[in-house]
Amino acid sequence: MTPLAQIIAARIRATGPISIADYMQICLLDSRHGYYATRDPFGAAGDFTTAPEIHQMFGELCGLALAQAWMDQGRPAPFTLAEPGPGRGTLMADILRAIRIVPGMEDATDVALIEASAHLRQVQRKRLGAVRHLKTVDDVGYKPLFLIGNEFIDALPIRQFQMTVEGWRERMVGLTDGKLRIGLGEPVALPRAGRPGDIVEDCPEGAAFVEAVARRIARYGGAAILIDYGGWNGYGDTFQALRHHTPEDPLAHPGEADLTAHVDFAPLAAAAMRAGAQVSAPQRQGDWLRALGAEARAAKLTAAGDAAAAQALHRLTDPAEMGHLFKAIAIWPKGAPAVPGFTALEAHADDA
Template structure:
C-alpha cells in the first residue's frame, strides 16, 4: 500500500466512502504524496508523453494559430498568453518561438501559467524563466486572452454514475474486507439521463466553470482559446483510467504514483462558452486540424533541414491509428471576430459527434 493509499483508507474508515472526484483530486494534488507534487510525469522517463513532448511541430502550429487570431483581431497589446496545466513548459516555449513571426506579438505577450503543482512550477521556470504563475483560471487578468489548453481537462476530477435497475447510483471508493481500496455504489438517485442497466455516465463538475471563466474574458476583452484533449461529444461509458510507466493499470492500485485521467466530454464545454457570450467551434480531430494548418509541409521542411524525427512525429500526431482521431480540438473566440484558423463556428443546438 502506498503512503497515500493509507491516508485515503484512514479517511474512508473515519467518514465513509468518497466520490471518484475526491479520490482523483487527492491522488493528483495531495501536497506531500500527490502525483503532480512528487514527480516529473512527462516523456520517456515519466508515465506518459503529450503532443508537445513528441515534437516541436505541435507547439509551433498551436502558436501560429493563435498568432493569426491575434492579427485578425487587430493585434491587441498588451495581452495575456496563457496555458493551464503547462507541464514542463515545452508547449509554451514552442509557442513563444512561433509567434515571433507576427510582428510585435511576442513583445506584447504577458505569459501566465495556471499550475497547482509547486514541483512543476519549478520545472516551468527552468524552461521559460520569469513567468507569472496563477492558482486558478479565475485569476487571469481582465484583458485580451490568448490561451492554449492541451491535455488539461482530462485530469480534472470526475464523478461517475452507473445505471442499476430503474435508477442511477454514484460510483464511490470504499474499503474491502482486508482494508484495501475498492469501488462500490451509493444508494440510487434520480438523475434525468436515459440509460440501460450497466451504463456509466461521467460528469466533470470543474470543467464548465473553467471554460466559463475563459470564455467571458474572451467575449469581453477579445482573444482566443484552443482546447485539445482526448474525448468525444455527449459520450457515455467508463473512461476513468490510470497510466504508470506508459502502461495502463488498475486506478486503485497505486494512489499517488499513477496518472489518473478520463475522456473529456466537449459538449458541456461548448455550451459553457456559448452561455458566456463567446463563439465556439465544432469539435475537430487533432489530425485534421494540424494538417489544415500545414503540418505536413512544415514536417517536410524540418526533415529536409536534417530533423530525422519530424516525419515520424507527424505520423504520431495526425494518423487515425495514433493521436489523430482520438484527440479532438475546439476553439473559442469573440462573436463577430474571424474564426480561429482550422475551426468552424458551432451553431446553437448543434448535435456534433
C-alpha cells in the same frame, strides 16, 4: 499500500466512501504524496508523453494559430497568453518561439501559467524564466486572453454515475476487506437517459473552467484552443491510470500513477455558449494540424535535416495514433473571425 492509499483508507474508515472526484483530487494534488507534487511524469522516463514532447511542430502550429487569431482581432496590446497545466513548459516555449516572427506580438505578450503543482512550477521556471504563475483562470486579469490547453481537462476530477433498477447511483471509492474498491452510493437525480449498467461521467471543474475562460474572451477578446482525448455526449467508464507508460487499475497505486478520464466536449461547448462566446465544432487533432500546414512544416524540417519530423507527423496525425482519438475545440468572441482550422459549432451541430 502506498502511503497515500493508507491515508485514503483511514479517511474512508472515519467518514465513509468518497467520490471518484475526491479520490482523483487527493491522488494527483496531495501536497506530500500526490502524483504531481512528487515527480516529473513526462517523457520516456516518466509515465506518459504528450504531443508537445513528441516534436516542436505541434507547439509551433498551435502558436501560429493563436497568432493569426490575434491579428484577426486587430492585434490587441497588451494581452495575456495563458496555458493551464503547462507540464514542463515545452508547449509554451515552442509557442513563444513561433510568435517571434509576428511583428509586435512578442512585445505585447504577458505570459501566465495556471499550475497547481509547486514542483512543476519550478520545472517551468527553469524552462521559461520568470513567468507569472496563477492558481486559477480567474486571476488572469482583464486583458484580451489567448489561451492554449493541451491534455488539461482530462486530469480534472470526474464524478461517475451508474444506472441501476433504482435509477442513477454515484460510483464511490470505498473499502472491501481493507482494499480500495468501487461501489455504489445512494440514488441521485440525473437528467440523462440510460439503461441498467450504463455509466456516465461528469467533470464539473472542466465546465466551470471553460465557462470562466469563455466569459473573459466574450468580454475582453481573445481566443482559446483546448486539445484532449475524448468525444461528444459519451457513455462508459473511461476512468484510467497510467504508470510507466502502462495502463493499470486506477485504485492500484494511489499517488504513483497518472489518473485521467476521456473528455466530453459537449458540456464544455455548452459552457462556452452560456458565457456568451462562440465555440467551434470539435475537430480531430490530425485534421486540425493538417489544416494548419503540418505536412508542409514536417517536409521543410525533414529537408533541413530533422530526421524525426516525419515520424512525429505520423504519430500526431495518423488515425491509428493520436490523429482521431484527440480532438480540439476553439472559443472566440461572437462576430470575430474563427480561430484557424475551426468552424462555428452551429454549422456542424448534427455532426458534432
